[in-house]
Structures are given as C-alpha cells and as structure tokens.
Amino acid sequence: MDTTPDHAQRPSSAAGASLAIELKKINKSFGSVHANRDIDLAVRRGTVHGIVGENGAGKSTLMSILYGFYHADSGEIVVGGKPVTIHNSSDALALGIGMVHQHFMLVDNFTVLENVILGAEDSALLKPSVDKARRELQRLASDYGLNVPVDALIEDLSVGQQQRVEILKALYRGADILILDEPTGVLTPAEADHLFEVLKTLRDEGKTIILITHKLREIMAITDMVSVMRQGQMVETLETAKTNPEQLAELMVGRRVLLRVEKDEAKPGDVLLDVTDLVVADDMGTERLKGVTLSVRAGEILGVAGVAGNGQSELLEALAGMRASKSGTIRLNGEDVTAHHPDSAATLRRKGLAHVPEDRLRMGLVTNFYEWENSILGYHDYDKYGSGLMLDVKAARAEAQRHIEKFDIRPANADLKTANFSGGNQQKIVLAREMERDPDVLIVGQPTRGVDIGAIEFIHNQIIKMRDAGKAILLVSVELDEIRSLSDRIVVLFDGEVVGEADPATADEGELGLLMAGVKSDTTPKREATT
Amino acid sequence: MEDIISILITTIRVSTPLILACLAGLYSERAGIVDIGLEGKLLGSAFGAAVVASVTGNVWLGLLAGIGVSMMFSAVHGLASINFRGNQIISGVALNFLASGLTVFLGAAWFGRGGNTPPLTGDARFYGIRLPFAQEVSGVPIIGPIYSGLLSGHTILTYLAFLAVPLTAWVLWRTRFGLRLRAVGENPKALDTAGMSVSWLRYKALMITAVLVGMGGAYLSTAQAASFSREMSSGRGYIALAALIFAKWKPYPALGACLLFGFLEAMQYRLQGVDLPLIGRVPTQAMQALPYVLTILLLAGFVGRAIAPKAAGQPYVKER
Numbered sequence: 001m002d003t004t005p006d007h008a009q010r011p012s013s014a015a016g017a018s019l020a021i022e023l024k025k026i027n028k029s030f031g032s033v034h035a036n037r038d039i040d041l042a043v044r045r046g047t048v049h050g051i052v053g054e055n056g057a058g059k060s061t062l063m064s065i066l067y068g069f070y071h072a073d074s075g076e077i078v079v080g081g082k083p084v085t086i087h088n089s090s091d092a093l094a095l096g097i098g099m100v101h102q103h104f105m106l107v108d109n110f111t112v113l114e115n116v117i118l119g120a121e122d123s124a125l126l127k128p129s130v131d132k133a134r135r136e137l138q139r140l141a142s143d144y145g146l147n148v149p150v151d152a153l154i155e156d157l158s159v160g161q162q163q164r165v166e167i168l169k170a171l172y173r174g175a176d177i178l179i180l181d182e183p184t185g186v187l188t189p190a191e192a193d194h195l196f197e198v199l200k201t202l203r204d205e206g207k208t209i210i211l212i213t214h215k216l217r218e219i220m221a222i223t224d225m226v227s228v229m230r231q232g233q234m235v236e237t238l239e240t241a242k243t244n245p246e247q248l249a250e251l252m253v254g255r256r257v258l259l260r261v262e263k264d265e266a267k268p269g270d271v272l273l274d275v276t277d278l279v280v281a282d283d284m285g286t287e288r289l290k291g292v293t294l295s296v297r298a299g300e301i302l303g304v305a306g307v308a309g310n311g312q313s314e315l316l317e318a319l320a321g322m323r324a325s326k327s328g329t330i331r332l333n334g335e336d337v338t339a340h341h342p343d344s345a346a347t348l349r350r351k352g353l354a355h356v357p358e359d360r361l362r363m364g365l366v367t368n369f370y371e372w373e374n375s376i377l378g379y380h381d382y383d384k385y386g387s388g389l390m391l392d393v394k395a396a397r398a399e400a401q402r403h404i405e406k407f408d409i410r411p412a413n414a415d416l417k418t419a420n421f422s423g424g425n426q427q428k429i430v431l432a433r434e435m436e437r438d439p440d441v442l443i444v445g446q447p448t449r450g451v452d453i454g455a456i457e458f459i460h461n462q463i464i465k466m467r468d469a470g471k472a473i474l475l476v477s478v479e480l481d482e483i484r485s486l487s488d489r490i491v492v493l494f495d496g497e498v499v500g501e502a503d504p505a506t507a508d509e510g511e512l513g514l515l516m517a518g519v520k521s522d523t524t525p526k527r528e529a530t531t
Numbered sequence: 532m533e534d535i536i537s538i539l540i541t542t543i544r545v546s547t548p549l550i551l552a553c554l555a556g557l558y559s560e561r562a563g564i565v566d567i568g569l570e571g572k573l574l575g576s577a578f579g580a581a582v583v584a585s586v587t588g589n590v591w592l593g594l595l596a597g598i599g600v601s602m603m604f605s606a607v608h609g610l611a612s613i614n615f616r617g618n619q620i621i622s623g624v625a626l627n628f629l630a631s632g633l634t635v636f637l638g639a640a641w642f643g644r645g646g647n648t649p650p651l652t653g654d655a656r657f658y659g660i661r662l663p664f665a666q667e668v669s670g671v672p673i674i675g676p677i678y679s680g681l682l683s684g685h686t687i688l689t690y691l692a693f694l695a696v697p698l699t700a701w702v703l704w705r706t707r708f709g710l711r712l713r714a715v716g717e718n719p720k721a722l723d724t725a726g727m728s729v730s731w732l733r734y735k736a737l738m739i740t741a742v743l744v745g746m747g748g749a750y751l752s753t754a755q756a757a758s759f760s761r762e763m764s765s766g767r768g769y770i771a772l773a774a775l776i777f778a779k780w781k782p783y784p785a786l787g788a789c790l791l792f793g794f795l796e797a798m799q800y801r802l803q804g805v806d807l808p809l810i811g812r813v814p815t816q817a818m819q820a821l822p823y824v825l826t827i828l829l830l831a832g833f834v835g836r837a838i839a840p841k842a843a844g845q846p847y848v849k850e851r
Contacts, residue, residue, distance in 0.1 A: 067724075068726075069724075069849065088726055089723065089724050089725065089726035090725075090726025090727070091726075092726075093725075093726055099724065101724065105718065105720050105721040105724040105725070106718065106721060107713070107714045107717045107718045107721050108717065108718070108841070109717060110710075110713070110714065110717070114710060115721070117710070118710060118711065118714050118721060118722070118725055119711070119722060119725030119726060119727050120725070121707040121710065123707065124706055124707050124708070125705060125706055125707070126704075126705055126706060126707060126709075126710060127705070129707075169725075
C-alpha cells in the first residue's frame, strides 16, 4: 500500500472548501429497528467534524456504514467528489478512510510494529514491512507528536499509548479521513488533551477528522462543525462556534435538559462507612489497593475519582463483600464487617449496605431473566418474597411494578426479558432495586456508564435524593464531570492509593487531572489524615 | 549405551505421530479453532491411508488418502465452527465418535477382519531411509551409534515431522501468513477491521492442520505399523493436545513435549516385564498408564499458567 502522505499532493487552497465525505439519504434497518433514516451528512476537508447523539441514536451505525462494516439499505456515499460503494473495511481503507474504534482493535501480545503492519504487509516475509514501518512510524512520530515505543508489547502500554497505536495504524495505511469513536472514554484528562493536540495537528496538516462522542465539552473544545443525531435521524448540523452545550443537549434529547446537577449544601452526620488501611489483591494476587483509608458520613457523597484500573473495581468489590481484603478494616455503622472470606455480600446487604455494581451486565443483572426477577435479585430470599421453598411471585411482581413507576423504567412491563431494555433503563432497574431497600450506605460504581443524557439527569437526581435523606454514598466514576457535579468531597485514587483529596467547589480540573495522573500535590492537606 | 540408543530410537518412532498431530493442533489453535478432533483425524487418516495403500499397493497414494480423510474432517469441523459458529468442542468430539465408529464399520465391511486392514507389504508401506555414510561411520565410537543407529533409518515421515518444527517456527514468526495466523487467534476483530477475511484465514489454518495430522495418521498405519487396527490412535490426538498446552502453543517446546511423551511411551515398552530394583516387577498396565498419568500431572499444575490464544474456541461474530 502506498503510504506517501496525500496532503503533499493536494492543493492546500482547496482545503476548507471541498467536501471530504458526503452521505446522501442513507437508510439502514435491523429488523424492525430503523437505525438510520434518510441521513444526510457533509464533512468538509481539513476540519474536525463532531457527531453527537445519545446511545442508539445511530451514530455508530452510520460510521460503520462508512467504514464498510455494514451496507446501507439505500443511499449514496460520496468520497472526495466521487460516488463510491464500500463493501468492506479494505475498500474504506483504500479510499483513505481510517477508523479508531472505541474498543481498540489491537492484538495485545503483539508489538506495536506488528500491530501496525498487520493487514498492510508488503510481502510474504515480514522483515521488509517491519523495517519500513519502523521508518514510517518515526516520521509520523515527529510530524504529529505520536510517540510510542515501537517494539513494546501492546499489553505493556498505557491506554493512551494504545490509542496512539490505533491512530498510527490508520495513518500508516494512508488514511486521509479519520473516524474516532468515543476516543476519550478511557483517557485521563491529560491524555485527552494530548489527543486533542494531535487531532489539531492532523487537521492543520489537511486531514479530515470525524469525532463521535457524547461529551459536549469535547465537541465545544475541538470541533469545527457538529452534527446532532436523534433516534436514527440527523437533526441538525451546526458550526460549533455558533452553538452551546445547552442547545446541543436539547437537540440530542428533544427536550430541555439540565446539564448541571442542582443540589443543596450537604449536611454530613455520623461516619457510617469507615475504611482503614485497606489492602486488596486481584485474582492474580497483585495488590490493587495498597492501604486505602477513607470514610463516608451520613448525608454526604464521597466521590472516588481516578482513571479506570487504579483500584476502583477492587475497592467496590471489597466494600460490597465480594472480595476478601488482605489487611485493613471496613466498618459499617461502627461494626467491623471486613470481608476475610468473600461470602459476605448477602450479610452486608442485611446490615444496610447496598451496592450498584460498576458493570451492570456482568454483576448487576441476569439479562436473560425477566425484569421482575432482576428487580428482587439478591433480596429474593427475604421473607417478603415468600419463606421456605416457594417464591411469592405476586409480591415480587408488585415490587417490580413499584420500581417501574417510581423510576420511570421503560417499557413499563415487568414481564419482559431484561436484555430488551436499553442501557439506561437496565441501570434504573439496578438502582431501583438497591435504593428501594432504604440502605444506610450506598456504594455506586459508574452509575451512568452507557446511559443516555435524559436518564443521566434522572439517575443523578435520585442519588442526590438519597443523600438528602441522610444516606452515606460512595460514588466511583471515571467521568470526572460526574464526580465533580455530584460529590461533596472528592478523593483521587491512583495505583491503589488515595493520592489526594479535593473540594469539588474549589478544585479545578487541572489539579484533579494531575492527581489522577499520579502527580501528588504537596499542598494537599488531607494527606496526613488519610494515612 | 545400546539400551539408551534403543530407547531413544523408540522415542523418535513413537514421537513422530505426536509431533505431527501437535503441530497440526498448533496451526488450528493459533488460528482460534480448538481441535479436539485431532484424535479422530489421526484415526481416520490412519484408516484411509491403510485402505488405499492396501488396495493400490502404493504407499504414497495411501498417504494422500490419509490427508484426504483429515481434509474432509477438517472441512466438517470448519463448516461447523467457522460458518455455523457451533461449539468447537462438540464438533470435535462428534468427529472423534464418527472416526471411531466409521473406521471399524467400513473396515469390517470391506475386509472382514474385525475392523483391521490386511497387512501391508512391499511398496504399500513406508520403510526406514538409510542416511548417507551411515554404513561407513557405524563403527566409529559414539558418533557411530548416534548417527547410524539413532538418526539414520527412520521413514521419510519422521524426517518431515522434525523438519516441520523449524518450518512452523519460521512461518509463525517470520512471515505475513504467520503474523495473521497469530492475530486471528488472538483478536480476530483486529483482522476484520483491517479488511481481511477471518473465515478464509481460519480455513487455511485448518487445511495445514489436515495435512499434518493426515501425515501423522498415515504414519501410524503405514510406517510404525503395517496395517490399520481398530482404535490404533489410542488417545495420541489427546496427548498431542496436552503437549500443545504444555508447550504453550510454541513449536520448539511442542517438539520437546512430544519427545517427552514419546520417551515415556518408549520406557513403557522397555520396562514391561523388567524387574526394577526395590520395586520389583511393575504391572504392565501401570507402565502403560504412565504417559496418561503424566498428562494429568502436567496439565494439573506443573505447566504453570498456560495462556491459550485468546480467541481460541470462540466463533467469530461480527457484532453490533
């Protein structure tokens, strides 16, 4: 494949004017679901074009059509002024369209070089391709600031570096148009900033960038144009400079949305959850929590910030009684409940601790079960659902029906398989189940992961309501915005340690970003208090 | 010295089908297809090779037939696990049952010898090849017995099996095909999104598997023995799989593992009926069980963590 940069041959004067991609009346249905309906989209060359929309709005489907993963039922694709048919990913690549997927398409135990040349090898033997790729990557690194250790294994790289490899893969194949699908979901704020710098450089070099995201802040920060999708339709395409987050949110959801969480001052009471020097190892025996100390009071929300994989999962699992701790203590209402044997999740629930797991599909729900079954799961052996061998199905359904009404779970049918609910509604099923037990302590992991804006608003309000009712809430989230808008106090977890504490009212993003990247600030006064 | 040489010669003899089957499994599992049907393929191709060799009197045609049988088995396995996204274990086990039943049934129907084929003679079987100068150096101490005794005198299939090891390593680490093969067993999506066909690559891997295991099967009935006898693969396919796991899906360790299992089998023949100091005479059955016991022990803990190719066993489905 010829990888000489195309921008060298292209007249730069035409950069702003001509269209890189034009989609005309694209339609795509999956069974009865009309995922894309008469979509028109024009992307100008040399711009960063954002596409926003809720989950299921059809963004990914549209981009998959462009990348040759799907075929449109009808409609026309025009690339560089020429109508084209894209049968598969190689067609897309040949047209200069590269994609950086949300879940990286990398082989973990391959080196960076091997991943880059995979599928773009020049000959049957690897040596010449590897040598060429090494030279080419050096050039790309110096041109765009995309530095990666080329001989390292992917599994040894940070997520940000892995993403750079994905971008390099596309550029190595001569991509002129880059599609990035939710690229910042896994990055630290600093890494995200670096990514944006790279994207800006790429744009200035004449590349066209399509950015799919649900984060409006990113749209405002980096894009030139923005298109909003809702329920499979293209709602509007705007110049970013002439719009604002509120307008975009309204276009996405179809009604006015409050982006800021409105809440009163917290009135903290007694310490309900008290964690001292907690050390927890993962399944491989690696210590993922290295002496964490924190406490949550009644009537406050403690936010645990941090980049994914810094011990949050182990913290949640240890607190919920799902994972044994090696040392340290966990006190609930003053009582030592440290799980030395990971069998006490049920016991903890009876003692007033509720847990909304971070991965609802893996830990929170059985998607093959009916909604009403999931809405009592974990509490199913409580007497109110029947004693002895039999389950009081009527009582369980009544409970489920209450949840459906109170949490506005849609469709409002307890007899549907849980798999048929959207992500947001599945999350509401879990939240309703845990919150309706009226626990003293609620620990919540990633409450709005994969949840629509509309549902996010609702979920946030529910969490605030719990706080105002005097519950102690521990919130773990990788979404920094969420942590900042909900929490009354923030602790930052890095490499299994609490590296700092911050007040959400005064902490700025830069400071938190540094903490999340493991740079301990000397001015953090709470350090003594946590050790 | 003679004892050792004789045990080692037997080791090489009995290791040959293991090496071929193990490498066969390596290609298939590296591509993400678990092939528990190796056992059935060995048996089926041993039968096919013996039948055609016996009928035509030409061992090369027999070898081709053996490969043909394993190709057919591979095609069925591929269809089930690649196209229809079926469970690879079930498909493999089904093939094993099929091979076990079909060989006896057809053997009995065609030759009426209780499922065995007639003894192969003359051009209908493989014979040992004498390496150049084997005669001349046989008298030289140390080198003589090793070269003329141990290394010389094996069939062409044995030499091919040992050659296949460095060849496989070279293919795996130095060629484009090898890179893609390893990738498709680890993360097929990476290939799919790079515009390559996951299915076609997996079929190619299965074809190589079929050729290798076909050679292994033919070796059993036309080189190691001189006829097909019922159930003559006797678990070698499974042992080859165990060796593959023990070797962590790498060619040279696979050779080592197969030789180890072969050595145990050779010891087993050697020690039958021999009085051991202190222990006395060990029952034949206990000796025969040795390779299988070792398999269990190795897999149960001595291997350490054997990390299989990540996508092994999972049918590839384009998602979303």
